[in-house]
């Protein structure tokens with residue numbers, strides 16, 4: 001059980017290796033990272049099982065930028081028949097678990113395995129319950145079985161309160177029929193990720209005022225309007241007509257980098273595709289100058305050294321706030337709906 005497994009967006013295995021190696025060094029966890037390009041996962045092989053456990057106990061999953069899911073455990077080869085029996089036997093050494101998720105990687109091979117997982121789930125959970133390996137305890141560890149094929153599985157466990165909220169870290173969000181663009185789901189996912197559900201009524205409340213920089217055609221504005229906020233939408237491009245008919249949106253054809261609201265607002269969101277340093281500076285300025293209380297900004301990633309660049313920009317934001325004597329809580333994640341980008345959330349405290 002000395003292997004840490006991390007799911008990620010295909011193509012970002014190197015970023016996971018860099019991020020996890022840097023954390024392991026800080027935590028004095030010895031081992032090495034490996035990740036095959038486009039496999040949609042990376043691993044960190046710790047020297048001991050105790051170190052793998054320590055890593056997961058010391059790191060908050062939500063603080064990881066590139067991993068979508070994680071677990072500690074080991075690989076297991078499965079036979080052609082009686083896979084359930086072999087799995088149950090292998091799990092005898094593990095503590096009882098409170099839930100079981102069957103997962104696959106975000107690749108075509110993974111997708112092809114989804115049906116197999118669906119069929120396998122019922123007999124497996126029945127057997128685990130019968131043998132006392134699956135118990136009715138929501139605080140017990142979660143068993144994460146990641147199938148690489150029908151013959152190979154990673155048996156992992158994670159604390160259900162310190163792991164992805166959705167299997168494989170893929171949120172089940174339905175595209176709202178009336179939203180003007182698919183990017184609407186990016187903002188919805190960001191809220192799920194950065195704002196605890198029981199705080200939505202307070203922090204995403206009706207009549208709050210929001211600014212959407214780079215708003216056209218209005219996917220993000222649609223989400224704000226859906227929460228009954230009043231929105232200033234900044235973009236030279238056109239806004240969706242139905243959205244404007246809501247009466248909650250004012251459209252300004254202006255430059256998002258120089259626009260400033262006359263009065264401070266509750267929210268600023270920005271989906272402008274620009275150099276990441278420029279968007280990061282915008283985020284720091286809006287919170288630092290008190291122009292808004294919370295902000296969500298996309299950072300487009302460079303071609304190389306993507307983890308190092310994101311860390312550098314996050315540090316620049318922290319330094320900026322510190323020099324203004326402003327306290328803020330900063331988080332950053334590559335969301336499922338993000339492509340070559342990460343999403344940052346900053347809240348003034």
Ligand SMILES: C[S@@+](CC[C@H](N)C(=O)[O-])C[C@H]1O[C@@H](n2cnc3c(N)ncnc32)[C@H](O)[C@@H]1O
Nearest residue numbers: 181183214216217218219220235255256271272
């Ligand atoms: C990715 S799109 C935004 C999509 C939008 N969030 C949605 O959900 O429909 C980026 C937008 O930023 C706008 N944009 C680019 N540079 C800008 C600037 N300097 N100021 C304001 N808008 C800008 C573009 O016109 C484009 O509409």
